[in-house]
Amino acid sequence: MQPEISDQIFYSFLTGGLCASSTSSTTTSLFSPFAIEDKVDEDKALASLRNHKEAERKRRERINFHLNKLRNLLSCNSKTDKATLLAKVVQRVKELKQQTLEITDETLPSETDEISVLNFEDCSNDDGRRIIFKVSFCCEDRPDLLQDLMETLKYLQMETLFADMTTVGGRTRNVLVVAADKEHHGVQSVNFLQNALKSLLERSSKSVMMGHGGGGEERLKRRRALDHIIMV
Amino acid sequence: MQPEISDQIFYSFLTGGLCASSTSSTTTSLFSPFAIEDKVDEDKALASLRNHKEAERKRRERINFHLNKLRNLLSCNSKTDKATLLAKVVQRVKELKQQTLEITDETLPSETDEISVLNFEDCSNDDGRRIIFKVSFCCEDRPDLLQDLMETLKYLQMETLFADMTTVGGRTRNVLVVAADKEHHGVQSVNFLQNALKSLLERSSKSVMMGHGGGGEERLKRRRALDHIIMV
DNA sequence: GTAAACACGTGAGAC
């Protein structure tokens, strides 16, 4: 909203911006019987304005303090202007969020068991003679897990092309790209793979149950112990 | 800086905040020979001030636009005030940075080979009868790496207490906590472990060199291929 | 009634 005329006069009046003669000429109150009352009101208003001014200064300081912190975090020059800085912060937060999401969702083991089998038929680059599957599962780790997995794939007559395997704190995530000959396999082999993995994971949870009798609790204890030792 | 008296008058004058009579009374220029010149200057100043006002409005808009973006990213209420919001942003950026650093530094394989052996003697909790080591190394993956590692530890008469193993895109990072009996081991066993790991990694690089004849390049090609397939 | 937060218009300084 545009400041009104009265606001401008009020502003000049209260801030004492105008010189004494000007003030006395505009305020005829000195000769009125309400002169003292007016003076008190004037003082009150002045004090209020001073407080307001100070509070606003503090507020600006607070904001700029955090802006400077962000400047340091993004190793930005102190000459980077506020808008640009904030744009960079937005971008950085987005990047970091995406990065951690990718790692925790696609690489690190999750807390819950998962199985995923995808068909990459269109993606095969050996003249379409083979079907390519991307297999991914997440479960409790156990000593014979990998051996069982290899035997399962061998039994299904599938060849492992790539394998990313992550075992952290007793849980494991494995992402494999496997190839299957079209002589023996079709798209329906996705189901074979899925069922095979399911029984693999069932064996996992059984072995954990029998081995410790605590399951998740025991694992958490183990993880904490490991974290402790590593952190020292 | 405090606005001066003249500034206030100038402000009221230019913005046309004061009524006509007031304006004519403060400016004696209407009767001077420079009236037209003054009028031109007046228009110029007015236009300049209008531009300035508009530019400043745009600037505020830009800043607030990004602030609102940050509000969304942190799922903050629109009533969260600027200073608090920025404080939260600072905290969030710090958290995310720390989180990704932890994962990439302590869990995911690095691009360069690394060996680290630490002694945790003080940390042993079995009456000090055993020495605890934290072993961590990072290198190219190869089929027999884990088997070689286990044989090495067996040869050194060490028992694996915990193991975090991550293999991604052809590189592997392994973090193990191993225990060694004090009958056969002392703090100097750190060196045994280090040397053993060194020869393990040398075998790794040899096998990669022989196997592919490209080394790092070949690995990057593999990794890119895997990324591609997974991303589809 | 007062305390806090915001948008606004302005002057000053950088470039």
Add this chain to the structure above:
DNA sequence: TGTCTCACGTGTTTA
């Protein structure tokens, strides 16, 4: 020169 950014003091609104 003009253009851009900032800090400031103010009026207004909300709790």
